[in-house]
Amino acid sequence: MADILSLKESVLVYLDRSGGLQKLADDCRPLNDTQETEAVYRFRVLVNPSDLIEMDPRLGDCVLHDPLRATGLFQSVCFLAIKTLSLTDKIHTASQVNVSLNFTHLPPFPEYTLDLSGFHQVYGPMRPVSMEGAVIAITRVTKYTQGARFLCTDDDCPGSTGFHHIRVHAPGATESATVRNDFSCMICSSQLKEDVKFRVLGDKQLVELIHVEALDVLRGRRQSSFRYQSVTLFLRDELCHSMTIGRLYRVVGIPVLVHQWPSITWSVEANSVQPWEPQRKSPRFLELSERVAPSPWRFPAIVAHCFGLDLTPPGLYNTLKLCLLLSLVQTRTDADDPSLDLLVVTADTLVLDRLMAYSLSLACRGVRHQASAEMFASLSRDERGAGTANIHAGSALLASGGICMLGDLSFYRKDKLDYIQSVLESRSVSVFIPGKKYGEEADQQLSFPVQCNFWALTDSSQRSGRADSAVLGTQETGPVPAQLAETFGLVIQCGDRVGERGAVAQALHTLQQAVQPGSHPHPSCWEFSTEDYQELVARSRGLQVELSPEAKKLIHGYYMASRRARTRSQGVKISLASIKLLISLAEAHCKLCLRTKVVEEDAVIAVLLCENSVTLKHGASALVIPPDAVFPCNLEDVDGLQRRDAALDELHQIILRFVYTFAPGADAYITEE
Numbered sequence: 001m002a003d004i005l006s007l008k009e010s011v012l013v014y015l016d017r018s019g020g021l022q023k024l025a026d027d028c029r030p031l032n033d034t035q036e037t038e039a040v041y042r043f044r045v046l047v048n049p050s051d052l053i054e055m056d057p058r059l060g061d062c063v064l065h066d067p068l069r070a071t072g073l074f075q076s077v078c079f080l081a082i083k084t085l086s087l088t089d090k091i092h093t094a095s096q097v098n099v100s101l102n103f104t105h106l107p108p109f110p111e112y113t114l115d116l117s118g119f120h121q122v123y124g125p126m127r128p129v130s131m132e133g134a135v136i137a138i139t140r141v142t143k144y145t146q147g148a149r150f151l152c153t154d155d156d157c158p159g160s161t162g163f164h165h166i167r168v169h170a171p172g173a174t175e176s177a178t179v180r181n182d183f184s185c186m187i188c189s190s191q192l193k194e195d196v197k198f199r200v201l202g203d204k205q206l207v208e209l210i211h212v213e214a215l216d217v218l219r220g221r222r223q224s225s226f227r228y229q230s231v232t233l234f235l236r237d238e239l240c241h242s243m244t245i246g247r248l249y250r251v252v253g254i255p256v257l258v259h260q261w262p263s264i265t266w267s268v269e270a271n272s273v274q275p276w277e278p279q280r281k282s283p284r285f286l287e288l289s290e291r292v293a294p295s296p297w298r299f300p301a302i303v304a305h306c307f308g309l310d311l312t313p314p315g316l317y318n319t320l321k322l323c324l325l326l327s328l329v330q331t332r333t334d335a336d337d338p339s340l341d342l343l344v345v346t347a348d349t350l351v352l353d354r355l356m357a358y359s360l361s362l363a364c365r366g367v368r369h370q371a372s373a374e375m376f377a378s379l380s381r382d383e384r385g386a387g388t389a390n391i392h393a394g395s396a397l398l399a400s401g402g403i404c405m406l407g408d409l410s411f412y413r414k415d416k417l418d419y420i421q422s423v424l425e426s427r428s429v430s431v432f433i434p435g436k437k438y439g440e441e442a443d444q445q446l447s448f449p450v451q452c453n454f455w456a457l458t459d460s461s462q463r464s465g466r467a468d469s470a471v472l473g474t475q476e477t478g479p480v481p482a483q484l485a486e487t488f489g490l491v492i493q494c495g496d497r498v499g500e501r502g503a504v505a506q507a508l509h510t511l512q513q514a515v516q517p518g519s520h521p522h523p524s525c526w527e528f529s530t531e532d533y534q535e536l537v538a539r540s541r542g543l544q545v546e547l548s549p550e551a552k553k554l555i556h557g558y559y560m561a562s563r564r565a566r567t568r569s570q571g572v573k574i575s576l577a578s579i580k581l582l583i584s585l586a587e588a589h590c591k592l593c594l595r596t597k598v599v600e601e602d603a604v605i606a607v608l609l610c611e612n613s614v615t616l617k618h619g620a621s622a623l624v625i626p627p628d629a630v631f632p633c634n635l636e637d638v639d640g641l642q643r644r645d646a647a648l649d650e651l652h653q654i655i656l657r658f659v660y661t662f663a664p665g666a667d668a669y670i671t672e673e
Helices: 002-018 020-033 049-055 057-065 067-084 212-219 285-291 298-305 318-329 349-360 414-426 482-487 499-515 530-541 549-569 577-592 600-618 638-662
Strands: 041-047 097-103 129-139 142-152 165-168 192-194 200-210 231-236 248-260 263-275 342-346 366-368 377-381 389-393 403-408 428-433 444-449 453-459 490-494
Touching: 002 020, 002 049, 002 057, 002 067, 020 041, 020 067, 041 067, 049 057, 057 067, 067 097, 097 263, 129 212, 200 212, 212 366, 285 298, 285 530, 298 318, 298 577, 298 638, 318 342, 318 349, 318 453, 318 490, 318 530, 318 577, 318 600, 342 349, 349 366, 349 403, 349 453, 377 428, 414 428, 414 482, 482 600, 490 600, 530 577, 549 577, 549 600, 549 638, 577 600, 600 638
Parallel strands: 041 097, 231 263, 342 453, 342 490, 366 403, 403 453
Antiparallel strands: 129 200, 129 248, 129 389, 142 165, 142 192, 142 200, 200 231, 248 263, 377 389, 428 444
16 A cells, blocks of 8 residues: 555656646646536546656556556546646546556667567567557548446445446457446446446547568569568547558557457557658768769769669660659658659660669669559458448558559550549549448548659550651650640650660670679779668658759749740640649759759759650750750760760750740849859
């Protein structure tokens, strides 16, 4: 008894020091403003285990290893505080105080960590553990019984009135454990009946969490012998809607076994949820960045030139390689971030499909979609007794914050292509849930944001039926409709201008790799491994960049000039999405250079890539630039890099003259050097 009193004293001291008593008073104040009386009242208490252990090791040990007992201690202290301080007259017994202990964190020791790649679903102590993973399925928010009041059927028993018999939800408990018709009175052993009008309902949501390495299978790699099993999380009350399908999270929860005869299910009651990102090392590219620092263009040029040497010889498809790297570092982490989708037009889909698949392995999250698989979302009936629909993530939602590779679009049916076009335009996917099929009174439609970049290929050798009188410069996009090609941010042409010399170089390179895998007989290239590129992408992706005034002016001037020039000559209206694409490209180029300030040279690269893409869609304009403007010459030596810098400087001046011509007044905010 003395030990219990000592622990309660420590709880009171902790609540006083941490501000818990003040929060309790603030939570009780709204209760006095309402006329309704409920069976239980829920109070959320934030607990810092480190502070508890420092103040009272016994209390800290109780909270970390016996959370149910600790909850009872906090409940008793909160009830005494409410009655002593006269915070509210709605609470009559300690059973009406439903305390929820929410952990700010757990000690960084293996005993408090649950590795989702190696755990066993067996019985263990009900204590909090930390876990990390990706959300692959989620349900709608449904109701559960948070607390209920029961009355004795014997009118002469004191338990027939008041709040003597209160049942509240405990971690891992089913609905029948809280509300049932076979409970007995603790005073006279008579049967209890529920006072239904005092039932308190809360929100719950089920989430499936899986180890992030399990998603590597979706990149199209060779499958290993490991098998990953998802974990079902129960989110309750304020934690509902705290997790988004396809994202990574660190969760503190209590593992529990739920007995539902004749089976036993294993799940986790979530206690706190935080977004999570894996930590990366510093890249080896820092040495190269320091060497070529005087030029704002050389570092990404060398990075693209030496990229994918196991698949293509250096100098071939450099523009595509640069665009793939830009899309990798500009993967979406927020709904407001601009996307950077790529559509590659080529007659050699095999080699470029392999190059894109290799690039996919560098993404923080990469999914290679199969044409026969589910792309966005699918429904199934929940198996945990929640009585609702379980929404499973498709390839695009699983690729949230990363890349979804669609492959060759000629393998897709027309209805699938139309659906892809609709999603690319709205950047969201809608899921229709029929009410009758899933036990609801009304139908429901949910919307999920699509926060990934899409990569796709189209075979230019397949004629799409475009008229022979097409505008000069437009590109044959094969089976892909022009409306779908328009929804992709960048359209890149590869292969048609390589010619016989490039085909021979690719053939010799393929034979060399078949005879001596991994050999790179190219003295002009730096030696960088796949891990180096992974670290570069991870480091670049995490940078926070801002546009300089010079970059803003150039982007705005080009957008206005291009919009006026093409509207006059071709009747083509350049949409507002173009300026978002320009900003996204400039920011991505800045990140790839490992800088945090977007300079005017980054905007020049964005304009060149965007102008080439618009030309392939709508034809040439008054801004005449070569097809391979970003890589106008070979980069075999330092002289090649100097020639490229000079060519880009000249193109910079051409862009400025184009802006001055078609955007009157541009000279007021752009100074030509």
